[in-house]
Amino acid sequence: MSSAPAASSALAAPFVEGLADRELRFQSCSDCGHAQTLAHYACAHCGSTRLAWQTARGTATVHAVTVVSRAPSDEFRALAPYTLVLVTLDEGPRLMAHAEPGVRIGDRVSAGYFAHAGHVLVRFAPAPG
Numbered sequence: 001m002s003s004a005p006a007a008s009s010a011l012a013a014p015f016v017e018g019l020a021d022r023e024l025r026f027q028s029c030s031d032c033g034h035a036q037t038l039a040h041y042a043c044a045h046c047g048s049t050r051l052a053w054q055t056a057r058g059t060a061t062v063h064a065v066t067v068v069s070r071a072p073s074d075e076f077r078a079l080a081p082y083t084l085v086l087v088t089l090d091e092g093p094r095l096m097a098h099a100e101p102g103v104r105i106g107d108r109v110s111a112g113y114f115a116h117a118g119h120v121l122v123r124f125a126p127a128p129g
């Protein structure tokens with residue numbers, strides 16, 4: 001097993017490719033059904049390596065909110081101030097993403113997408129209803 005940085009970006013490729021298609025993908029364990037975000041070699045619950053990528057519905061609950069007023073890189077400076085959230089997808093995994101200003105912990109949100117600096121990024125907005 002390699003721990004090289006290139007390996008982790010290859011692991012994340014289905015997630016990044018999903019974003020390009022405006023889809024939110026996550027890993028689901030074929031053995032125990034545990035769902036997890038992004039790229040892991042094995043199921044965090046049972047250790048199985050039989051992980052399959054699935055597409056999330058995009059609905060989630062806000063778990064934490066941060067307003068970033070000083071962007072960490074030039075790429076994000078044009079967006080500042082912006083809101084980041086940690087959400088729990090309805091399928092179970094957690095995900096860090098952008099959000100519309102004003103979302104609060106416990107809010108129901110749904111995923112939208114925007115292109116910035118050559119990447120497609122996720123931005124959650126209050127879920128209708």
Ligand SMILES: [Zn+2]
Pocket residue numbers: 029030031032033034043044045046047048
């Ligand atoms: Zn498992």
